[in-house]
Amino acid sequence: MASDIRDILALGAASAPQTPSATSTIRQAAKVAAVSNQAVRKSDALNRELLQLTGGVPPLIEVKRKYKARPNFTKKQVARWVWKEFNNPARTDQLRLKHWVKADDVEEYYFAKFNKSVDIPTPTDDEYEQITNDIAYTGDDAWTKEETMHLYSLCKTYDLRWHVIMDRFESSRPRSMEELKDRYYMMTRHLLQLRDPTADVTPYAFPLVHEVTRKHNLVKLYSRTPAQIQEEEYLYTELRKREAREEKLLADREALLGLLRKYETENAIPVKDSPPPTDKKKTIRKAPKKPDEPVTAKEPEPAPATPVFRKPPAKRASTRTESEEPSAFLKKFSPGVYARSTKLPAKSSKVEKMFVDLGLPMQPEMPTAAVCNKYAELVTNVNLLYEAKKTTDGRPGGKVVTTPGAPPSARKRTSTSGPAGTPRETKRAKRE
Numbered sequence: 001m002a003s004d005i006r007d008i009l010a011l012g013a014a015s016a017p018q019t020p021s022a023t024s025t026i027r028q029a030a031k032v033a034a035v036s037n038q039a040v041r042k043s044d045a046l047n048r049e050l051l052q053l054t055g056g057v058p059p060l061i062e063v064k065r066k067y068k069a070r071p072n073f074t075k076k077q078v079a080r081w082v083w084k085e086f087n088n089p090a091r092t093d094q095l096r097l098k099h100w101v102k103a104d105d106v107e108e109y110y111f112a113k114f115n116k117s118v119d120i121p122t123p124t125d126d127e128y129e130q131i132t133n134d135i136a137y138t139g140d141d142a143w144t145k146e147e148t149m150h151l152y153s154l155c156k157t158y159d160l161r162w163h164v165i166m167d168r169f170e171s172s173r174p175r176s177m178e179e180l181k182d183r184y185y186m187m188t189r190h191l192l193q194l195r196d197p198t199a200d201v202t203p204y205a206f207p208l209v210h211e212v213t214r215k216h217n218l219v220k221l222y223s224r225t226p227a228q229i230q231e232e233e234y235l236y237t238e239l240r241k242r243e244a245r246e247e248k249l250l251a252d253r254e255a256l257l258g259l260l261r262k263y264e265t266e267n268a269i270p271v272k273d274s275p276p277p278t279d280k281k282k283t284i285r286k287a288p289k290k291p292d293e294p295v296t297a298k299e300p301e302p303a304p305a306t307p308v309f310r311k312p313p314a315k316r317a318s319t320r321t322e323s324e325e326p327s328a329f330l331k332k333f334s335p336g337v338y339a340r341s342t343k344l345p346a347k348s349s350k351v352e353k354m355f356v357d358l359g360l361p362m363q364p365e366m367p368t369a370a371v372c373n374k375y376a377e378l379v380t381n382v383n384l385l386y387e388a389k390k391t392t393d394g395r396p397g398g399k400v401v402t403t404p405g406a407p408p409s410a411r412k413r414t415s416t417s418g419p420a421g422t423p424r425e426t427k428r429a430k431r432e
Contacts, residue, residue, distance in 0.1 A: 079103070090115040118159045122152050123191050131190045143183055147171050155184060178215075182208045341367040345379050350386055 080103040085096050089112045123131065128145060154165045166177045185206040192199045224232075341363055347355070355362060364371045 088112065118156075120152065120156045120160075121188060121191055121195075122156070123187065127191060127194060130194065131187060134190065135186070148183065148187065151180060151184060152187075178208055178211050181206055181211070339367065340369065340372045344372060344376055347379055348383070348386075351379060351382050354382055 081100050082103045083098055084101050085098050086101075086109050087094070087096060088109055128148070132145075150171075151165075151169065154168055158164045158168070162177055162181060166180060169175070169180065185204045189201045189204040192201050192204070344363075347362070352362065364375045
């Protein structure tokens with residue numbers, strides 16, 4: 001039996017059983033266990049496509065479906081509709097038409113409330129004659145009675161829709177829309193004043209010249225080329241920028257003036273009442289004369305024999321550092337706004353000559369704070385240079401000094417290289 005089954009399955013003859021080793025038996029058992037576990041895991045999990053077909057994971061809480069109940073139309077009685085004739089109040093030919101309406105609807109035609117018309121007063125023959133007598137129309141543009149009445153009929157028919165009225169207006173003379181408006185409003189204004197002198201005719205005023213000018217300007221505006229439009233936009237942008245700069249400049253100026261006013265009020269010195277001026281001649285008291293003392297004329301002081309050259313006072317070194325410079329709020333400003341160049345030190349003729357020789361300008365071209373400070377320092381240094389030159393002029397060889405009224409033999413040659421009484425001066429006097 002076993003051999004027949006093997007022949008059918010083409011397994012071949014059964015071989016002698018081999019005794020497996022312990023290691024191979026353990027490996028085979030582990031492999032079989034792993035395959036069985038994987039099969040169990042695959043059987044537990046559902047395929048993704050199958051899970052999507054089922055509609056996803058079922059909810060954890062049971063939800064009962066509720067169906068909307070069918071409407072019950074038997075509770076309310078249905079309105080009855082009838083085919084009924086109606087009269088349109090907007091029509092004057094008494095045409096009778098039909099439409100479906102509710103049986104209990106007794107109101108007039110629903111759309112009759114949208115039939116709005118303009119109340120246009122029409123003049124009679126007598127009123128027209130009286131108005132035309134008051135209005136003296138002369139020239140080729142004079143209106144006839146037929147044209148005026150035709151205009152009024154069109155205004156009443158088309159409810160002052162002027163584009164339609166102008167298209168329908170027929171006359172031997174072509175007239176513009178502004179002329180039609182002017183004729184209608186002028187006639188209506190005089191007609192209302194004729195019927196009621198106290199009537200308000202302000203709504204019937206029509207500025208003919210202004211309207212013609214306005215439309216002419218609109219034609220010019222819409223006939224501009226792209227280049228003209230671009231140029232106008234550029235000019236408008238530049239104008240806005242200029243206005244913004246002017247506003248900023250005014251704001252900065254107001255802020256600066258406010259700062260100066262605040263500083264002046266905070267540092268204002270109270271003025272005390274000064275005593276009334278007195279006459280100095282009367283207040284000076286003369287010393288009484290002694291009777292035994294003879295009155296002698298005051299002798300003039302003799303002029304010094306040698307000129308005395310004084311050294312200019314040395315400039316005190318400033319101990320203030322740059323960090324200790326006074327703030328702009330602590331400096332004393334003159335009232336009002338002033339230019340920095342007006343506060344520069346004065347220059348003598350010699351200084352100006354030196355500036356001309358050196359090719360320097362008399363005033364700084366760009367008077368900023370730093371430039372003005374350097375310019376003032378330069379003028380001060382030039383003045384000190386001239387003083388030093390004047391002081392040291394003639395020192396190396398001495399200078400001939402002549403005493404007023406003395407003979408030529410009394411001339412002395414002096415030197416200012418040292419003070420009087422020095423050994424150098426004594427030797428020079430012995431040689432002479």
